[in-house]
Each structure stands twice: as structure tokens, then as C-alpha cells.
Amino acid sequence: MRTRRAPAPGTCGGSAYRDPLTGPNRGTTSVPARPARAYQDRTLAAMRHGSIPGTHGRVRPLILLGDPLLRTACEDVTEFGPELAELVEDMFATMYAAEGVGLAANQIGVGLRVFVYDCPDDDDVRHVGHVVNPRLVEADGVVLRGPEGCLSLPGLEAGTERYDHAVVEGRALTGEPVTVHGTGWFARCLQHECDHLDGGVYADRLTGWRRRRHLRQVARASWSG
Ligand SMILES: [Zn+2]
Numbered sequence: 183m184r185t186r187r188a189p190a191p192g193t194c195g196g197s198a199y200r201d202p203l204t205g206p207n208r209g210t211t212s213v214p215a216r217p218a219r220a221y222q223d224r225t226l227a228a229m230r231h232g233s234i235p236g237t238h239g240r241v242r243p244l245i246l247l248g249d250p251l252l253r254t255a256c257e258d259v260t261e262f263g264p265e266l267a268e269l270v271e272d273m274f275a276t277m278y279a280a281e282g283v284g285l286a287a288n289q290i291g292v293g294l295r296v297f298v299y300d301c302p303d304d305d306d307v308r309h310v311g312h313v314v315n316p317r318l319v320e321a322d323g324v325v326l327r328g329p330e331g332c333l334s335l336p337g338l339e340a341g342t343e344r345y346d347h348a349v350v351e352g353r354a355l356t357g358e359p360v361t362v363h364g365t366g367w368f369a370r371c372l373q374h375e376c377d378h379l380d381g382g383v384y385a386d387r388l389t390g391w392r393r394r395r396h397l398r399q400v401a402r403a404s405w406s407g
Pocket of ligand 1: 184332333378
């Protein structure tokens with residue numbers, strides 16, 4: 183999933199972007215054009231020190247909407263070995279290079295059920311991790327429509343409805359069971375990445391005029407075939 187930007191006029195459900203590391207922006211003119219920059223700089227510094235994943239990964243080309251790989255449901259991982267660790271490392275490197283907050287394996291052309299994330303929630307708590315063979319076991323709470331973008335649909339976003347709370351169960355690289363709880367923006371990220379692994383994208387959830395407008399924007403996008 184793409185880094186959050188300030189909501190476009192006319193969208194609802196989103197709040198002004200708050201930098202997850204430096205606190206909320208105050209005033210009405212302080213929302214930066216590239217709100218993720220401070221976050222990104224801090225992330226790159228941490229990568230150089232090897233304290234977060236992705237340091238040794240290879241940035242792989244992103245699969246964009248229109249490629250059948252993005253529309254194919256992924257398969258469960260059965261081998262928890264060094265190749266899986268390398269995949270996760272490459273996914274982190276690719277996500278950071280693209281300034282995303284989440285990435286699913288099929289977005290780099292690998293049809294396995296794996297996603298990675300480095301995403302703040304609405305309380306500015308940073309969540310970093312990966313899930314292998316994730317299952318969305320809970321998605322509930324209020325439904326919020328907020329601006330959502332995707333690294334596989336570069337330059338686009340649309341007000342998309344998501345539950346405010348989500349729980350994902352799966353496994354770590356080691357095969358150990360993991361449970362990830364998310365609220366707010368992070369819950370949105372978890373639902374977005376689970377959709378990817380089933381061959382979906384956020385645009386599938388749009389209805390009415392939002393869907394029609396988004397389809398026109400996709401058709402006009404430079405990357406759209
Ligand atoms: Zn996405």
C-alpha cells in the first residue's frame with residue numbers, strides 16, 4: 183500500500199497526514215507536499231545500520247495493474263527456508279525504495295502468500311513486520327472511507343471503505359505462528375495486503391461514481407496498457 187497523502191478535496195473519512203515520527207502537523211498550511219520524507223529518511227538511516235529489514239535486499243521491479251500476476255490468487259508457502267527469507271528481505275527493500283507502507287509478494291511477481299509492512303496506525307505507532315500465509319480473521323468496527331493508494335497503481339488513489347480494526351493470523355519466516363492486530367491506517371494496510379494475495383486491488387472495492395472516475399483515471403495513466 184502506498185504512503186498516505188493528505189486527502190484530496192471532496193474525499194471523506196481521512197484526516198490530515200500526521201508524520202509518524204515527528205508528531206501531528208499543526209495549522210492548516212503545514213502538510214508537506216511529500217509527507218513521507220522524514221519517515222523515509224529515518225528509514226533509510228536505520229537500513230544503513232542494519233536495524234530494520236530490507237538492508238540486504240534487492241529492489242525488484244513492481245508489477246502494475248494490467249499484469250495478470252496481480253490478478254492471480256497466491257499460493258501458500260510450504261518451504262520456510264533461506265529463499266523465503268531472501269524474498270522477504272527483497273520485499274522490504276522494494277517497499278522502501280517505492281516509499282510504500284505495505285507490499286504483497288505478487289506485486290513483485292512472486293505468487294506466494296507473503297506480505298510486508300512498515301506502517302503507522304492512527305496513534306502514530308509504527309508497525310514493522312511480515313506475515314507468511316496470512317488470513318484475515320477479523321475485520322470489524324466502524325467502516326471508514328479514506329484515501330488509499332497502491333504501488334501497483336502509481337499516482338492514483340481513491341476514497342476506499344475499510345474496517346477500522348483488523349486481525350491477521352499467519353506465520354513468521356521461522357514458521358512460528360504470528361497474530362497481527364491493526365487499527366486505523368494500519369488496519370487498512372492489513373486489509374489492502376490481504377486483498378492483493380487473493381488477486382484483488384483496492385479499486386475493486388469502489389462503487390458508483392468513485393469507481394467510474396477511478397476507471398477513467400486508470401485508463402489515462404501512463405503505465406496503463
Ligand atoms: Zn497495493
